[in-house]
Amino acid sequence: MWPHIRGIWSVQLKIGINRVTVTATVTLTAGAVLAGSAFASTAHAATPPTPKIVAKGGFVMNNGTGKTLFTKSADTRRATGSTTKIMTALVVLSQKNVNLKSKVTIQKAYSDYIVKKNASSARLIVGDKVTVGQLLYGLMLPSGCDAAYALADKFGSGKTRAARVKSFIGKMNATAKSLKLKNTRFDSFDGIGGGNNYSTPRDLTKIASKAMKNSTFRSIVKTKSTKQKVTTKSGGYRYMSWSNTNKMLSSYSGAVGVKTGSGPTAKYCLVFAATRKGKTVIGTVLTSSSEANRTADAKKLMDYGFKN
Numbered sequence: 001m002w003p004h005i006r007g008i009w010s011v012q013l014k015i016g017i018n019r020v021t022v023t024a025t026v027t028l029t030a031g032a033v034l035a036g037s038a039f040a041s042t043a044h045a046a047t048p049p050t051p052k053i054v055a056k057g058g059f060v061m062n063n064g065t066g067k068t069l070f071t072k073s074a075d076t077r078r079a080t081g082s083t084t085k086i087m088t089a090l091v092v093l094s095q096k097n098v099n100l101k102s103k104v105t106i107q108k109a110y111s112d113y114i115v116k117k118n119a120s121s122a123r124l125i126v127g128d129k130v131t132v133g134q135l136l137y138g139l140m141l142p143s144g145c146d147a148a149y150a151l152a153d154k155f156g157s158g159k160t161r162a163a164r165v166k167s168f169i170g171k172m173n174a175t176a177k178s179l180k181l182k183n184t185r186f187d188s189f190d191g192i193g194g195g196n197n198y199s200t201p202r203d204l205t206k207i208a209s210k211a212m213k214n215s216t217f218r219s220i221v222k223t224k225s226t227k228q229k230v231t232t233k234s235g236g237y238r239y240m241s242w243s244n245t246n247k248m249l250s251s252y253s254g255a256v257g258v259k260t261g262s263g264p265t266a267k268y269c270l271v272f273a274a275t276r277k278g279k280t281v282i283g284t285v286l287t288s289s290s291e292a293n294r295t296a297d298a299k300k301l302m303d304y305g306f307k308n
């Protein structure tokens with residue numbers, strides 16, 4: 001098998017007392033070869049190849065330790081689409097003593113906004129009284145821009161709706177600053193901005209990581225669908241049914257969130273998170289070319305994250 005070792009054995013027979021010394025040398029040499037080979041094989045298997053994604057930007061980290069696991073143009077500013085709504089929800093849930101059962105009367109301005117912007121909708125009905133908690137479901141599941149408007153109007157400060165919305169967006173930017181995010185700015189409550197609404201894969205992941213510390217947020221974003229009983233203008237009630245636009249919840253084992261986004265400039269975006277065996281991987285892909293590629297990108301990155 002090893003001719004050089006056989007040769008050494010033949011020498012051992014001649015030199016007698018030195019046989020033990022030579023034998024030890026051979027054993028160590030062979031063992032080192034075998035151990036080195038096994039180590040190299042293990043090391044190779046433990047380092048999966050870095051995935052290639054279609055999205056122009058991507059970032060993944062271990063949500064427990066904060067360790068960066070993957071980057072691709074992670075600090076390049078890009079349009080974020082409705083992933084902006086993660087910050088909208090975070091600002092609402094960060095309000096002191098926020099009352100999730102407090103009711104908000106749906107205004108015509110919210111539905112007019114949806115029509116004007118051709119925006120995604122929670123199909124809120126003018127005159128209905130919807131709780132803050134329900135609005136958060138309407139914000140995060142069907143990605144309702146009307147729900148975002150209602151929340152900004154409710155939690156901003158000022159005498160006019162315009163002033164309150166401006167105040168709320170100011171809170172979004174103040175929160176970004178408090179998280180030390182230097183590449184994030186919001187000029188809207190829903191991602192439909194005036195050209196000055198941007199973030200990065202790294203920054204959005206950090207926003208989502210902060211939001212995921214809130215139990216209400218975690219519960220909402222992992223919900224696949226919900227039916228909510230709301231009070232109508234006449235004092236009766238109706239049920240609102242919402243399904244989550246994040247299909248990863250059904251197609252990826254351990255998925256727990258977070259938010260889809262899309263738009264003419266943003267293309268296809270996704271902030272994602274999954275938990276397996278106590279480890280949570282969280283990340284973002286921005287500017288993917290299609291919904292299918294966005295999903296494929298996210299799955300690749302989560303698979304990679306769990307192996308590292």
